[in-house]
Amino acid sequence: MSAKDRLPHEKGFHISWDQIHRDSRALAWRLDGQGPDEGAWRAVVAITRGGMAPAMIVSRELDIRTVDTISVKSYHHQERGEAEVLKAPDADLMGDGEGVLIIDDLVDSGKTLELVRKMYPKAHFATVYAKPKGRPMVDTFITEVSQDTWIFFPWDMALQYVEPYRGTD
Numbered sequence: 001m002s003a004k005d006r007l008p009h010e011k012g013f014h015i016s017w018d019q020i021h022r023d024s025r026a027l028a029w030r031l032d033g034q035g036p037d038e039g040a041w042r043a044v045v046a047i048t049r050g051g052m053a054p055a056m057i058v059s060r061e062l063d064i065r066t067v068d069t070i071s072v073k074s075y076h077h078q079e080r081g082e083a084e085v086l087k088a089p090d091a092d093l094m095g096d097g098e099g100v101l102i103i104d105d106l107v108d109s110g111k112t113l114e115l116v117r118k119m120y121p122k123a124h125f126a127t128v129y130a131k132p133k134g135r136p137m138v139d140t141f142i143t144e145v146s147q148d149t150w151i152f153f154p155w156d157m158a159l160q161y162v163e164p165y166r167g168t169d
């Protein structure tokens with residue numbers, strides 16, 4: 001069964017803004033002092049769009065003002081397509097990636113990070129969440145979920161009324 005055959009509340013991991021804030025801060029805590037230059041990182045690069053909120057929180061916590069983006073598109077709704085780079089970060093800033101933290105919200109199949117890793121082999125790759133297939137592609141992450149769990153992020157959700165289990169007559 002593919003993720004799209006399920007009702008959203010089945011095997012769905014729903015993340016609130018508060019939760020992603022806490023988990024992104026936990027990621028920053030883990031990365032603090034781990035950079036190659038006396039523990040420091042040169043720059044943060046967000047993999048758009050999902051990596052932008054975690055990258056903002058990490059760069060705030062680690063006091064990194066040099067922030068760039070790489071745009072990789074790989075999913076249309078819950079269907080995976082070929083990963084493609086739509087916009088690359090500044091080439092002079094990146095070099096081979098040494099000292100650069102590349103951040104995404106999650107690694108699933110690992111295809112997105114595989115592509116970016118080829119471009120910047122010396123960068124450090126960090127995600128907030130990870131599924132088992134993608135784990136070998138990520139250097140640091142906070143929470144692992146099973147491969148058949150779909151993670152719902154707060155920017156893709158809205159608060160709404162739900163019927164009580166016993167209905168309302």
Ligand SMILES: O=P(O)(O)OC[C@H]1O[C@H](OP(=O)(O)OP(=O)(O)O)[C@H](O)[C@@H]1O
Pocket residue numbers: 047048049050051072073074075076080083104105106107108109110111112113134
């Ligand atoms: O490990 P993978 O199987 O490659 O999947 C993970 C990637 O997929 C999602 O991005 P998506 O391409 O949907 O774009 P978005 O961040 O703009 O939503 C997610 O934000 C990761 O970047």
Ligand code: HPA
Pocket residue numbers: 075106108149150151152153
């Ligand atoms: O579990 C997921 N949730 C949201 N976006 C994703 N992109 C790949 N996997 C996921």
Ligand SMILES: [Mg+2]
Pocket residue numbers: 047048049050051104105
């Ligand atoms: Mg993404």
